[in-house]
Amino acid sequence: MARIVIVGNGMVSYKLCEKLVEKNSSASITVIGEEPRPAYDRVHLSAYFEDENADKLTMAPKDWYNGNGINLITSEKVSQINREEQYVTTHTNAKYEYDYLVLATGSSAFVPPIKGVEKKGVFVYRTIEDLEMMMAYGKKASSAAVLGGGLLGLEAAKAAIDMNLKTSVVEFAPRLMPRQIDEEGGLLLKNKMEDLGIDILLGKATSNIEGEEEMTGMAFSDGTSLDVDMLIISAGIRPRDELGKEAGLEVAERGGFVVNSLMQTSDEKIFAVGECASYENMIYGLVAPGYDMAEVVAEQIANDNKEYTFTGCDMSTKLKLIGVDVASFGDPFCDNIPHYPISINDKKNGIYKRINVDLEGKKLLGGILIGDADDYNMLHQMFINEMALPPHPQDLIIKSSGEEGGAGMGVDALPDTAQVCSCENVSKGDICCSIKDDGVTDINGIKAATKAGTGCGGCLPMVNNILEDTLASMGTVVRKEICEHFPYTRQEMFDLIKVNEIKSYTELLEKYGSGGGCETCKPLVGSLLASIWNDLILKESTIQDTNDRFLANIQKGGSYSVVPRIPGGEITPDKLIVIGEVAKEFDLYTKITGGQRIDLFGARLNDLPLIWERLVDAGFESGHAYGKSLRTVKSCVGSTWCRFGLHDSVGFAIEVENRYKGLRSPHKLKGGVSGCIRECAEARGKDFGIIATEKGWNLYVGGNGGANPKHAVLLAGDIDKETVIKYLDRYLMFYIKTAEPLQRTAPWQEKLEGGIDYLKQVICEDSLGIGEQLENDMKILIAHYTCEWKAAINDPEMRKRFTHFSNDDSHDPTQKFKRERGQRFPVAW
Amino acid sequence: MTFEHNTLDQVTTWVKAGHVSDFPEDGGSSILYKDQQIAVFNFTTINKWFATQNLCPHKKQMILARGIIGTQGEEQTPKVACPYHKKTFSLETGENLNGCEDSITTFPIKIEDDTVFVGLVEEK
Ligand SMILES: Cc1cc2nc3c(=O)[nH]c(=O)nc-3n(C[C@H](O)[C@H](O)[C@H](O)COP(=O)(O)OP(=O)(O)OC[C@H]3O[C@@H](n4cnc5c(N)ncnc54)[C@H](O)[C@@H]3O)c2cc1C
Ligand code: SF4
Ligand code: SF4
Numbered sequence: 001m002a003r004i005v006i007v008g009n010g011m012v013s014y015k016l017c018e019k020l021v022e023k024n025s026s027a028s029i030t031v032i033g034e035e036p037r038p039a040y041d042r043v044h045l046s047a048y049f050e051d052e053n054a055d056k057l058t059m060a061p062k063d064w065y066n067g068n069g070i071n072l073i074t075s076e077k078v079s080q081i082n083r084e085e086q087y088v089t090t091h092t093n094a095k096y097e098y099d100y101l102v103l104a105t106g107s108s109a110f111v112p113p114i115k116g117v118e119k120k121g122v123f124v125y126r127t128i129e130d131l132e133m134m135m136a137y138g139k140k141a142s143s144a145a146v147l148g149g150g151l152l153g154l155e156a157a158k159a160a161i162d163m164n165l166k167t168s169v170v171e172f173a174p175r176l177m178p179r180q181i182d183e184e185g186g187l188l189l190k191n192k193m194e195d196l197g198i199d200i201l202l203g204k205a206t207s208n209i210e211g212e213e214e215m216t217g218m219a220f221s222d223g224t225s226l227d228v229d230m231l232i233i234s235a236g237i238r239p240r241d242e243l244g245k246e247a248g249l250e251v252a253e254r255g256g257f258v259v260n261s262l263m264q265t266s267d268e269k270i271f272a273v274g275e276c277a278s279y280e281n282m283i284y285g286l287v288a289p290g291y292d293m294a295e296v297v298a299e300q301i302a303n304d305n306k307e308y309t310f311t312g313c314d315m316s317t318k319l320k321l322i323g324v325d326v327a328s329f330g331d332p333f334c335d336n337i338p339h340y341p342i343s344i345n346d347k348k349n350g351i352y353k354r355i356n357v358d359l360e361g362k363k364l365l366g367g368i369l370i371g372d373a374d375d376y377n378m379l380h381q382m383f384i385n386e387m388a389l390p391p392h393p394q395d396l397i398i399k400s401s402g403e404e405g406g407a408g409m410g411v412d413a414l415p416d417t418a419q420v421c422s423c424e425n426v427s428k429g430d431i432c433c434s435i436k437d438d439g440v441t442d443i444n445g446i447k448a449a450t451k452a453g454t455g456c457g458g459c460l461p462m463v464n465n466i467l468e469d470t471l472a473s474m475g476t477v478v479r480k481e482i483c484e485h486f487p488y489t490r491q492e493m494f495d496l497i498k499v500n501e502i503k504s505y506t507e508l509l510e511k512y513g514s515g516g517g518c519e520t521c522k523p524l525v526g527s528l529l530a531s532i533w534n535d536l537i538l539k540e541s542t543i544q545d546t547n548d549r550f551l552a553n554i555q556k557g558g559s560y561s562v563v564p565r566i567p568g569g570e571i572t573p574d575k576l577i578v579i580g581e582v583a584k585e586f587d588l589y590t591k592i593t594g595g596q597r598i599d600l601f602g603a604r605l606n607d608l609p610l611i612w613e614r615l616v617d618a619g620f621e622s623g624h625a626y627g628k629s630l631r632t633v634k635s636c637v638g639s640t641w642c643r644f645g646l647h648d649s650v651g652f653a654i655e656v657e658n659r660y661k662g663l664r665s666p667h668k669l670k671g672g673v674s675g676c677i678r679e680c681a682e683a684r685g686k687d688f689g690i691i692a693t694e695k696g697w698n699l700y701v702g703g704n705g706g707a708n709p710k711h712a713v714l715l716a717g718d719i720d721k722e723t724v725i726k727y728l729d730r731y732l733m734f735y736i737k738t739a740e741p742l743q744r745t746a747p748w749q750e751k752l753e754g755g756i757d758y759l760k761q762v763i764c765e766d767s768l769g770i771g772e773q774l775e776n777d778m779k780i781l782i783a784h785y786t787c788e789w790k791a792a793i794n795d796p797e798m799r800k801r802f803t804h805f806s807n808d809d810s811h812d813p814t815q816k817f818k819r820e821r822g823q824r825f826p827v828a829w
Numbered sequence: 830m831t832f833e834h835n836t837l838d839q840v841t842t843w844v845k846a847g848h849v850s851d852f853p854e855d856g857g858s859s860i861l862y863k864d865q866q867i868a869v870f871n872f873t874t875i876n877k878w879f880a881t882q883n884l885c886p887h888k889k890q891m892i893l894a895r896g897i898i899g900t901q902g903e904e905q906t907p908k909v910a911c912p913y914h915k916k917t918f919s920l921e922t923g924e925n926l927n928g929c930e931d932s933i934t935t936f937p938i939k940i941e942d943d944t945v946f947v948g949l950v951e952e953k
Contacts, residue, residue: 055929484901484902485899485900506855506874509874515899515900515905516872516874516875516898516899516900516905516907517855517874517898517899517900518897518899518900518901518908518910519896519897519899519910519915519917521899522897522899523897541853541856542853542854542855542856542857542897542898543855543897544897545897545912546892546895546896546912549895550895554892554895554912554913556888556890557890558890558891558892801853803858804859804891805858805859805860805861805866806846806847806851806852806858806859806860806869807846807847807851807860807861808860808861810861812866812891813864814866814891815891829888829889829890
């Protein structure tokens with residue numbers, strides 16, 4: 001039995017173990033890693049900032065290694081290799097003999113020799129421990145700088161800003177990500193980063209890190225300086241090849257064990273894989289090539305197969321930085337290759353796209369996408385597979401409005417050999433096979449059968465397209481059934497409930513479902529029942545999500561927030577005083593929301609009815625902040641005060657908010673009304689936006705803020721108030737009837753075949769002849785409106801539910817609060 | 830907190846949890862016994878009662894009683910979903926059904942004359 005010793009337990013080391021297990025290798029495997037825990041997902045290291053949960057990042061727990069007969073030794077550093085006698089020794093002087101040695105020592109962050117780097121407050125970004133130290137230090141810091149404006153540096157900057165630090169990025173080159181994107185792209189990216197609140201300093205060489213024991217700032221060679229409390233160095237990586245130097249293994253000029261296409265170092269008994277291996281003078285700082293190298297070694301160890309070789313790897317990348325899409329593929333610059341660049345630079349929407357096409361216009365050579373990288377997967381595939389370009393290559397990056405995905409081609413054009421998931425090396429053919437031959441019908445099934453998308457996850461949108469496409473080609477109708485209890489789509493359920501006049505969940509489950517229901521179908525049916533009958537949501541409270549069940553938004557620590565409706569954001573001084581008094585009496589934290597109302601946090605379950613009693617007495621109504629329903633209609637001050645105002649935007653906002661208050665929908669709904677084109681109410685960032693014009697009003701639909709901001713698009717222009725209301729009635733009802741669960745108006749609208757033009761026909765021209773019906777349905781809902789809180793506090797049976805214990809009147813004794821800035825907060829969980 | 834799946838023969842004390850009507854149909858509510866919080870579920874659709882710890886092991890919140898209950902799979906395993914992050918736990922064994930959270934403790938439960946009793950194991 002061959003003895004394999006693997007040095008290092010990082011991502012690639014783990015992958016090698018996994019592959020050896022999969023291939024049923026008979027070798028006896030020992031893994032020696034210097035970090036205190038088994039290999040974890042370094043690629044998603046930044047996720048640790050969110051929940052500090054190291055377990056989530058773990059590739060496989062210790063038990064996995066044990067269970068598969070792998071001897072995993074952690075917190076042990078290999079300090080020497082004895083090639084003659086084929087053993088390694090560790091820093092505790094333990095000795096391990098090998099037949100084959102695999103070096104998977106990865107790399108460490110490169111720390112440039114700047115004066116003062118040893119000071120407290122200077123960090124690198126590589127391990128969980130690095131993050132822990134950084135987070136601890138960050139608590140007492142107020143600003144941070146990142147040295148290096150590359151892929152990793154920008155990710156570190158995002159992490160710093162999430163730690164609430166004033167953040168700057170310091171880059172030596174004259175632009176960001178100099179290795180991946182060109183000047184124009186760099187400029188746009190800089191603007192986008194600045195929009196996120198990150199300062200970008202370019203062309204700066206750092207000469208000194210200032211401060212006594214702890215750093216206090218940085219000095220640059222041009223004489224300028226920056227006051228800053230901490231520094232994260234992200235200036236590149238250095239392969240960890242120190243073991244090789246001493247053992248006389250060949251080491252590349254720029255570092256890394258020199259390997260051949262079989263991953264053998266200059267000693268054929270010793271392999272090197274991952275970030276410590278230098279293949280043709282190249283270190284691959286990405287995980288996918290490392291996995292490929294692991295496959296090469298696993299094939300040799302398990303199957304004695306020397307045919308499978310490493311041939312280099314594509315370095316295309318998509319930045320997973322939240323908030324800004326950045327991707328580059330192939331050769332983004334083509335500096336020395338004859339080519340035609342085709343680019344668009346849409347400064348208004350912050351989108352830059354460039355593709356490089358060969359002189360014959362037949363092939364893609366590379367490209368850059370910033371601001372909108374939706375087409376990355378498709379373009380990347382076209383590049384890798386050298387697919388023929390469409391007659392007008394510019395169509396690949398220019399979207400005509402309403403069309404989904406500009407890349408002008410569907411997944412059906414991809415050859416079966418196209419590698420879709422590069423992390424796990426899964427081809428389109430593999431995925432199709434799992435669907436056609438093994439009967440897989442959903443994404444989870446594909447993940448289980450092929451492992452596609454289980455790495456970085458970047459390929460999932462494309463995997464999903466392949467799934468839908470293949471199912472469709474097999475004649476299987478792709479149905480989005482709700483869950484195991486109801487074999488229907490949301491729209492079918494809507495019709496079932498309506499046509500058969502179903503009034504309760506239990507009745508529906510009995511007649512059309514099976515089993516005992518679940519957390520997916522119960523709230524969904526609750527929402528449908530409310531959308532169709534506008535009945536009180538509390539009547540069948542236990543099918544509702546907790547927010548709807550207790551008519552308030554649950555927050556950390558089990559307390560709830562209370563949001564009274566303030567239509568259009570207009571409120572009298574007397575009502576303001578009542579809110580203040582109530583907040584004071586129940587010790588509630590108060591905050592002004594983005595929707596122009598006031599959120600009261602920290603209400604205990606038992607207090608909710610008491611709080612609302614006071615609010616309802618003062619004339620407030622439920623704000624439905626807890627429901628998938630109309631939230632607010634935001635307004636600017638409009639013509640009543642503003643010198644630019646054309647019409648009364650506040651009055652109209654109040655009218656519209658009162659019309660649709662309590663309306664239950666597939667997802668939350670927001671509106672806005674602005675008094676002129678200056679758009680102070682940001683109405684186009686809402687599901688519906690109304691903007692005054694000289695001649696009347698423009699009605700925009702399908703906008704939203706959040707993670708994927710979208711501007712609403714014009715449905716009808718220069719229409720009068722009555723028509724606005726008529727179209728809105730129809731639009732909202734059509735959305736409520738046909739959208740998927742939890743789908744907001746923007747994605748719904750995008751998925752509608754025919755897009756906005758189709759919508760215009762249905763709503764404004766009544767092409768389906770359902771206009772009147774939609775308006776009537778809306779009228780019924782409006783007529784049935786009651787304030788849920790008013791009803792709840794006046795019904796003793798309903799009130800009874802607002803207690804934490806059913807056998808005791810006390811509050812939950814485990815709830816803990818602290819005081820900050822004069823208000824009460826829950827303690828962190 | 831370590832979890833247990835307490836069985837009938839281990840019960841040393843039957844604690845009165847309340848009248849059946851104190852617990853909403855197809856839903857839950859929590860009870861306080863000494864300093865222990867127990868979630869009691871009235872699963873009307875399948876005509877069964879369950880009792881578990883009220884603490885969700887994921888974020889350590891006293892919340893499970895406010896979760897939505899349902900069934901899963903062909904075996905129709907009864908389960909509760911934590912309102913915070915929809916971690917689901919078997920009401921029978923306490924096992925986490927959609928992740929790698931710790932299991933929760935479950936307790937025997939019985940109804941006599943419309944009164945609900947939860948069986949606890951108390952150290953003497
Ligand atoms: C914040 C961050 C974000 C990233 N994002 C991406 C991304 O989006 N996409 C992507 O493809 N890549 C990304 N990467 C890079 C990716 O993480 C690496 O390519 C990958 O981890 C390399 O794996 P490896 O096993 O070669 O090295 P490592 O994961 O570094 O593992 C090497 C291990 O060996 C140990 N070791 C070293 N020397 C010894 C010794 N002498 N004895 C014992 N143990 C030793 C080290 O402590 C380490 O645990 C990112 C990296 C970071 C830090
Ligand atoms: S899991 Fe992976 S890199 Fe990753 S290709 Fe698939 S998504 Fe990427
Ligand atoms: S949108 Fe126009 S009317 Fe409204 S506040 Fe701004 S400038 Fe004034």
